């Protein structure tokens with residue numbers, strides 16, 4: 001069975017989806033708000049979630065951009081906020097974690113839930129299934145749970161069936177990301193997280209940009225149309241609601257660094 005990102009592009013085969021232009025250079029301006037996904041966008045995908053290599057300069061780049069944008073920057077990730085801070089260190093920037101379940105504006109350590117807690121039985125059932133099928137990695141998060149099948153692709157069909165049954169019983173949302181099946185509490189996703197940020201005074205009246213690579217980022221890309229912003233797909237072209245594309249993580253880093261250089265020059269730094 002293929003990765004959902006691959007199957008989206010396969011579904012588009014024939015003429016294939018028309019490629020998207022790259023985004024304009026990022027301008028540090030009062031109308032700019034920047035939302036960044038983490039895995040596959042700021043760091044390369046790794047075999048295990050704990051094995052991602054975080055470039056030494058990344059936390060500094062995020063902090064510098066947030067400062068230059070006067071707080072109009074947020075990380076919007078499927079990971080929990082705690083997992084992101086383990087990898088990046090403590091950061092005083094706005095973060096939405098667990099696919100929008102956790103919401104934390106800049107300047108506070110208080111995490112506001114945007115979803116109800118996941119019932120324990122969901123993690124228990126998926127953990128039993130994962131143990132019985134090659135001991136797949138289970139990643140419980142505050143408002144979602146992820147099962148990573150990268151090393152056990154043969155278990156995907158059964159995993160999807162089990163996850164669909166649990167989603168139906170507990171009224172959960174199923175997300176099929178890169179080599180991962182996740183069950184998420186309803187009422188929150190990356191789109192609702194973006195909307196919640198845009199309702200805050202520091203983001204009001206800005207034009208949001210969101211960079212993301214996975215199919216789970218499409219909720220945010222869709223919401224951006226209503227918010228007057230642009231989605232930037234990171235990675236190979238596929239069917240997407242984004243309007244711009246950068247080819248890979250390295251191109252994201254170059255695009256961000258160029259914005260900081262231009263800003264520093266204009267400030268005489």
Ligand SMILES: O=P(O)(O)OC[C@H]1O[C@H](O[C@H]2O[C@H](CO)[C@@H](O)[C@H](O)[C@H]2O)[C@H](O)[C@@H](O)[C@@H]1O
Pocket residue numbers: 037038039040041044045046047048049050052076077078079080139146148150177178179180182214216
């Ligand atoms: O929204 P994101 O910040 O992109 O997070 C999405 C998921 O990222 C992590 O899983 C993905 O990255 C892993 C490390 O590269 C990789 O091993 C896995 O196959 C990917 O799906 C994270 O573990 C999940 O909790 C996030 O939902």
